[in-house]
Amino acid sequence: MKITNEQGLPAPLVALLARDFYTKGASQYSVTELMSPPKIRRMREQYDDEIVIDVTKLIASQLGTFMHSKLEGKAIEGYTNEERIFHSIDGITISGAIDLQEHTDNGVVIIDYKFVKAWSVIQALANNKDDWVTQLNIYKWLIETVKKQKVCGLKICAIIKDYSPHATQENYPKAEAMMIDIPMWDSVTTETYVRQRLDMHRFAKQAQEFGEELQPCTDEERWMSETIYAVKREGRKTAIRVFKTIEEATELAEKEKGYVEERKGEPKRCTGDFCGVSKWCKQYQGELNESA
Numbered sequence: 001m002k003i004t005n006e007q008g009l010p011a012p013l014v015a016l017l018a019r020d021f022y023t024k025g026a027s028q029y030s031v032t033e034l035m036s037p038p039k040i041r042r043m044r045e046q047y048d049d050e051i052v053i054d055v056t057k058l059i060a061s062q063l064g065t066f067m068h069s070k071l072e073g074k075a076i077e078g079y080t081n082e083e084r085i086f087h088s089i090d091g092i093t094i095s096g097a098i099d100l101q102e103h104t105d106n107g108v109v110i111i112d113y114k115f116v117k118a119w120s121v122i123q124a125l126a127n128n129k130d131d132w133v134t135q136l137n138i139y140k141w142l143i144e145t146v147k148k149q150k151v152c153g154l155k156i157c158a159i160i161k162d163y164s165p166h167a168t169q170e171n172y173p174k175a176e177a178m179m180i181d182i183p184m185w186d187s188v189t190t191e192t193y194v195r196q197r198l199d200m201h202r203f204a205k206q207a208q209e210f211g212e213e214l215q216p217c218t219d220e221e222r223w224m225s226e227t228i229y230a231v232k233r234e235g236r237k238t239a240i241r242v243f244k245t246i247e248e249a250t251e252l253a254e255k256e257k258g259y260v261e262e263r264k265g266e267p268k269r270c271t272g273d274f275c276g277v278s279k280w281c282k283q284y285q286g287e288l289n290e291s292a
């Protein structure tokens, strides 16, 4: 991967941002890699020499990394900081780096720091952050399986980068940081999930080695936003109202003597090239060609 500096940032800042703090030790898959779409992982490996990323794109993730490294040094009795746990399953080693373990009389509480926008917290409080639930439950499974310790709670410590005290949305965080409880899975559910993901990654690797087409990314993996229907009227710039179904929108449009504008859902991971491989992706490029 090649890192550019299009904004002419000072060299020390570029060196700091470009430094790779991340390590997965001797494991073949970190928990986050296991959860990531197999197609993206395979394509990133394939095009690693050709991927170009500007250093400004590393800022958001590296700010979180810097905070993590500072927190790692804060030893407080009753807590274990930043521990990487390894486990071998079906001959493959996976590992998870657990930010914080709080040792209580009832067992271990796993705490994961997230440096996020308020939107992520709103989603989590509406039970729409499946990736957080999955990640923390794999950590739980690792502690229970490898360390043979009981886990009695899972929590996200969300630090909100764009907090506004004036926001009025439902589930908007009440302060710049908050604790969020995450539901727990039993170990059978988690192990089944882990095995399924390992199979998916294994099949993708085999497909790539045989020159076969990779399994397409799903809508969820592509961060597909919902298609919505805006009721509009001639001469008015903004929509009168926006609906999730065309039926509701049509009903209001008839009453208001307006019309319905369909706003198609967008695969944001593809359109924003957040996967880093969109220009080589036949799935996405094919869609662009179709709509051209």
Ligand code: SF4
Pocket (backbone or CB within 6 Å): 039, 040, 043, 216, 217, 221, 222, 267, 269, 270, 275, 276, 277, 278, 279, 281, 282, 283, 284
């Ligand atoms: S461009 Fe979209 S479909 Fe293609 S690999 Fe990236 S996320 Fe997946």
